[in-house]
């Protein structure tokens with residue numbers, strides 16, 4: 461479906477739109493679709509392109525409402541299309557794409573020692589102002605003999621998939637922990653995230669120095685203080 465960028469969508473157009481079809485499928489399935497939920501399973505072939513066109517059209521309306529002359533301003537003539545592409549295919553793609561495939565390997569050596577991965581560079585956006593969140597993530601995994609092991613790069617791929625959604629940092633680390641726990645089934649899992657929130661730097665209180673640091677501790681990291689301290693001291697040394 462091609463949409464006319466200069467027209468606001470009428471009710472008929474909206475009703476038939478890809479976004480409405482996808483929304484209806486989610487509602488029919490009783491599935492939550494918050495900003496940080498992945499909805500890939502409800503999107504059919506070709507609908508992502510339709511969605512991008514729709515978002516372009518709506519952004520064109522926002523620019524018009526901001527009284528920007530996109531017809532004569534060469535700098536903003538193509539902005540709606542660029543921002544729509546950035547949202548759907550880049551910075552929020554973790555909502556629309558299926559999870560990266562993660563090969564798991566049996567823990568044949570029965571590894572049961574602490575493994576630390578990081579810092580992984582992560583980029584997200586806050587769901588309140590859609591401003592960037594730029595940060596680092598450290599992961600601690602305590603496997604047991606029946607855990608699965610995953611390739612090192614898959615920690616970064618899973619983190620990117622989870623972070624590429626609008627959200628708050630507290631929920632982002634929990635979601636990442638769930639994804640890792642499901643695949644590895646370790647005795648313990650720890651995540652620390654430290655990030656800058658541009659909604660605090662660029663606007664609002666304009667506090668350039670503030671960072672947010674939060675963590676998730678699961679399993680052995682909750683009840684074994686020596687393990688938790690070992691993890692925290694290992695990542696502290698790398699700061």
Ligand SMILES: Nc1nc2c(ncn2[C@@H]2O[C@H](COP(=O)(O)OP(=O)(O)OP(=O)(O)O)[C@@H](O)[C@H]2O)c(=O)[nH]1
Nearest residue numbers: 586587588589627628629630657659660663664665
């Ligand atoms: N807890 C939490 N808050 C966040 C995160 N990202 C952004 N925020 C905050 O979300 C809040 C949104 O609050 P509101 O008071 O509704 O928005 P606002 O009036 O624009 O807030 P100001 O930023 O103070 O101007 C702000 O305080 C942001 O700093 C996050 O990851 N976690």
